[in-house]
Structure formats: C-alpha cells, structure tokens
Amino acid sequence: MSTKYRLILTSFVVSTILMVVKFIAYYLTYSSAILTDALESIINVVASGFAFYAVFIASQPKDLNHPYGHGKIEFFSAGLEGVLITLASIFIIFHSVQGFVNPVPLNDLNIGIVIISAGAIINFYLGFVIEKEGTAQNSPTLIADGKHLKLDAISGIILIVAIALIILTEALWIDGVASIIFAIFMGISGIKIMRKSIGGLMDETNDSTLHSIVEILKNNQKAEWIDVHNLRIQQYGADLHIDCHLTLPNYWVLDRVHDTVHEFEEILGKEFDSNVEFFIHADPCLPECCQHCKIQNCAIRQFPQTKTIEWNKINLSLNQKHFIEDIS
Numbered sequence: 001m002s003t004k005y006r007l008i009l010t011s012f013v014v015s016t017i018l019m020v021v022k023f024i025a026y027y028l029t030y031s032s033a034i035l036t037d038a039l040e041s042i043i044n045v046v047a048s049g050f051a052f053y054a055v056f057i058a059s060q061p062k063d064l065n066h067p068y069g070h071g072k073i074e075f076f077s078a079g080l081e082g083v084l085i086t087l088a089s090i091f092i093i094f095h096s097v098q099g100f101v102n103p104v105p106l107n108d109l110n111i112g113i114v115i116i117s118a119g120a121i122i123n124f125y126l127g128f129v130i131e132k133e134g135t136a137q138n139s140p141t142l143i144a145d146g147k148h149l150k151l152d153a154i155s156g157i158i159l160i161v162a163i164a165l166i167i168l169t170e171a172l173w174i175d176g177v178a179s180i181i182f183a184i185f186m187g188i189s190g191i192k193i194m195r196k197s198i199g200g201l202m203d204e205t206n207d208s209t210l211h212s213i214v215e216i217l218k219n220n221q222k223a224e225w226i227d228v229h230n231l232r233i234q235q236y237g238a239d240l241h242i243d244c245h246l247t248l249p250n251y252w253v254l255d256r257v258h259d260t261v262h263e264f265e266e267i268l269g270k271e272f273d274s275n276v277e278f279f280i281h282a283d284p285c286l287p288e289c290c291q292h293c294k295i296q297n298c299a300i301r302q303f304p305q306t307k308t309i310e311w312n313k314i315n316l317s318l319n320q321k322h323f324i325e326d327i328s
Contacts, residue, residue, distance in 0.1 A: 002059075003133060003137075004055050004059075004133075004137065004139065004141075004142060005052070005055060005056075007129065007130050007133055007142065008048060008051050008052045008055055008130075008141070008142070008145065009052060010126065011044070011048040011051070011126060011130060011145055011149065012045065012048035012049055012051075012052060014122060014123075014126055015041060015044035015045045015048050015149075016045050018041050018044070018119045018122065018123070019038065019041035019042055019044065019045050021115055021119065022034065022037050022038035022041050022115065022116070022119060023038045023041075024115075025038070025111065025112045025115040025116065026038050028111055028112065029109055029111070029112040031109065031112055031163065031175055032092075032095060032096050032175050032176055032179045034112050034115075034116060034159065034163075035092075035095065035179075037116055037119065037152070037155055037156060037159055039088050039091065039092060040085075040088055040151075040152050040155060040186065041119075041152070042088075043081070043084040043085055043088050043148070044123075044148065044149065044152060046084060047077075047080065047081040047084060047144075047145060047148060048145060050077055050080055050081075051077050051081070051141045051142075051144075051145050053077075054073045054074050054076070054077035054141050055074070055139075055141055055142075057070050057073045058070050058071045058073055058074050058141070058237040058238070068234075068236050068241060068277075069236050069237070069239060070236075070237070071235070071236030071237025071238060071239050072200075072201060072236055072237065073237070074139060074140040074141040074200075074237035074238070075140050075197045075198075075200035075201045075237075076197070076201065077140070077141045077144070078140045078141055078143070078144035078193060078196065078197040078200075079193070079194050079197030079198060079201070081144050081145065081148055081190075081193060082144070082190045082191065082192070082193030082194035082195075082196075082197060083190070083194060084190075085148065085151075085186055085187070085189060085190030085193065086186075086187050086190035086191060086194065088183075088186065088190075089183040089184065089186040089187035089190060090183075090187065092179055092180075092182075092183035092186070093179075093180055093183045093184070095179070096176040096177075096179040096180045096183070097176070097180075100173070100176050109163050109166060109167050110167070112163055113160055113163050113164065116156045116159050116160055116163070117156065117160055119152075119153075119156055120152075120153045120154075120155075120156025120157055120160070121153070123149045123150070123152045123153040123156065124149070124150055124153030124154075126149050127145075127146045127147065127148070127149030127150035127151075127152070127153060128146070128150065129146070130142050130145050130146035130149065131143055131145075131146025131147055131150065132146070133146075134146055136273065137238050137273065137274065138235070138238045138240075138272075138273070138274045139237060139238045140196075140197065140200055140235075140237065141237070144193055144197070147189070147193065148193075151186065151189050154185075155182050155185075155186065158178060158181070158182050159178060159182070161178075162174050162175060162177075162178030162179075163175075200235055203234050203235075205233060205317075206233065206235060207313075209233055209235070209240070210231075210233060210313050210317070211313060212271070213231070213233065213242065213268065214231075214311060214312060214313050214316055216267065216268055216271050217267075217268070217311055217316070218311045220267045221311065223293075223294040223295050223296070224248060224249065224260060224295060225246060225247075225248075225260075225264070226247040226248065226249070226285050226289050226292075226293050226294075226295070227245075227246075227247035227283070227285075227289060227292070227309070227321055228244055228245070228246055228247070228311065228316050229244065229245050229247075229315070229316060229317075229318055229319065229320060229321060230243075230244055230245045230281075230317070230318070230319040230320075231243075231244040231316040231317050232244065232317070238274045238275070239274055239275045239276070239277070240272060240274055240275070240276045240277070241276075241277045241278075241279070242268065242276060242277070242278050242279075243278065243279035243280065243281070244280060244281070244316070245280075245281045245282075245283050246260075246261065246264060246280050246281070246282055246283065247282075247283040247284070247285050247289060247321065248260060248282055248283070248284070248285065249284075249285055249295065249298070249300075250284035250285050250286075250300070251299065251300060257282050261280045261282055264280060265278045265280060283321070286321070287302045287303065288321075289321070290302050290303035290304070290305065291303055291304075291305060291306045291307055292305060292306075292307050292308060292309045293305060294308075
C-alpha cells in the first residue's frame with residue numbers, strides 16, 4: 001500500500017473514531033461549541049472517505065477515454081471537501097443562533113475539555129503529516145485533507161478556551177459566540193479550498209510551479225535554445241503536463257533536433273518529484289531571430305545580436321516569438 005493510501009486510510013479511521021467520541025461529548029454536555037467540533041468531524045469522515053476513492057482513481061493508468069490520466073479527480077475531491085466545510089459552517093451558525101433564543105443548560109464541561117483536547121492534538125499531528133506529504137507529492141487531495149484536519153485542531157483549541165471561560169465565568173453566551181466565530185473562520189477556509197480546486201479544474205496557472213520552471217530554464221539556458229515561448233503547465237492531481245515552443249537553428253538535421261528536445265525535457269523533468277509529461281514543439285529560427293540569437297559563428301546569421309530577451313514567466317508564457325514584439 002502506497003504512502004498516500006496509508007495516510008488517507010489513517011485519516012478516515014481516526015476521523016471516524018473522533019466523530020463518535022465528540023458526539024458522545026456533546027450528549028454529555030449539550031454544548032454548541034462541542035457540537036460544532038462534532039459536526040466538523042462528520043465532514044472529516046466523508047471527506048477522507050471520498051479522498052481515498054479519489055486517490056485510487058487518480059492512480060489508475062491513462063486510457064483511451066482519459067489520455068491525460070485521472071488525476072483531475074483530486075481537485076474535485078478537494079473542492080467537495082471545501083463545499084462540505086462551508087455548508088457545515090452555515091449550519092453551525094444557524095444552530096448557535098437558535099441556542100441564543102432557546103438556551104440549553106450545559107453539563108459535564110470538564111469531560112468535554114478532555115475529549116476536545118485529545119481530538120485537537122491527534123488532528124493537528126495527523127493533519128501536519130498529511131499536508132507535508134501532500135506538498136511533497138504535489139497532491140491536492142492530501143493537501144486539502146491535511147489542511148482540514150489542522151483546521152479541526154485549531155477549532156478544538158478555540159473551543160477549549162471557550163469552555164474554560166464558561167466554567168470560570170458561568171456566562172453561557174460564550175458557548176454560542178465561540179461557535180459562530182469559528183464557523184465564520186471555517187467558512188472562509190472552505191471557500192479558499194473551493195477556490196483553489198476550481199482553479200485546478202480550470203487549468204489555472206500555478207505561479208509557484210511556473211516560477212520553478214522559469215528558474216530551471218534560466219539556470220540551464222543554452223545558446224542553441226534561441227527562443228522559448230507559449231509555455232503552458234497543466235496539473236493532473238500530482239502529475240504535470242508541460243508544453244512549449246522551442247526555437248532551434250533551422251539548418252539542423254532532425255536527429256539533432258530530437259536529441260536537443262530530449263535534453264530539454266530531461267533538464268526540466270529531473271527537477272520534479274512527480275511524473276511530468278512533455279510536449280515540445282520545435283520551431284525553426286527565422287532571420288528576425290538573429291537579433292537575440294547567442295549562437296557563435298552561425299553560418300546563416302544575417303544580423304548581429306543586438307539584444308537579450310529576459311526569460312521570465314511573462315516572456316516564456318506568451319504565444320509568440322519574441323522578435324514579433326519587443327517586450328524585453
């Protein structure tokens with residue numbers, strides 16, 4: 001079983017146990033704050049269950065119906081988790097407002113503190129491990145699940161403080177206020193997770209990945225790489241698809257073009273831990289390229305080199321050769 005499967009399965013099992021324990025704590029105390037934590041545990045269980053399914057689907061090989069693989073489902077899984085978090089926050093606010101109108105006596109709050117404290121410690125540690133592994137594997141599912149568990153842990157800390165204040169002051173309204181404050185915080189986090197997953201589904205450029213690719217190309221730039229443009233990056237779960245146009249000398253034979261393109265792909269690919277698929281379109285150079293071509297003693301040069309094109313994320317992403325419009 002891969003690390004992804006083990007972590008997601010662990011998340012599912014732990015979330016299920018904590019959910020049962022937290023609902024027991026709620027029925028012992030009738031605290032809205034503890035109900036808040038228990039309701040979020042339902043989301044943890046549902047999200048972890050779907051995340052396990054998403055990781056399984058994403059790991060399936062490419063087929064005729066899915067030529068780029070099945071990794072996009074990881075963004076859908078993360079988006080679903082964001083939706084569930086947001087819906088739970090709305091329900092928690094509704095329940096807390098009802099508590100102000102029809103207050104319920106609170107009982108056994110000391111037991112509640114012990115249960116919530118244990119849950120917060122477990123969730124934060126598990127969330128930290130899962131998010132760290134998700135970042136290492138570039139997995140939207142693991143990152144979202146890890147963030148959610150850490151969010152649950154933060155909620156536990158807020159609720160512990162609220163319950164402690166209730167015990168000290170006997171001000172029951174603190175219970176509802178704490179629930180509403182955290183529900184708002186939870187809703188904002190859910191919206192952020194949804195926003196990121198929608199961006200992934202719509203192939204929104206990941207600035208961090210784009211910056212890394214630009215830096216790799218700049219640090220390994222060769223004179224024969226006359227021009228790079230129309231650089232595009234798509235993420236399929238943990239996998240990347242990179243394509244661009246690479247301008248090479250027009251007098252090269254096909255074998256040399258093939259070898260240079262292969263070297264270009266190897267230089268990029270070795271810097272990423274995830275699987276990377278390339279589509280490099282080789283363009284022949286034109287006379288206008290001479291003004292920024294760095295090849296020495298070129299047999300067909302018609303103009304001297306007069307400028308240098310800065311390779312940055314704007315220049316490399318434009319769908320045009322750089323001599324068409326001076327943007328350096």
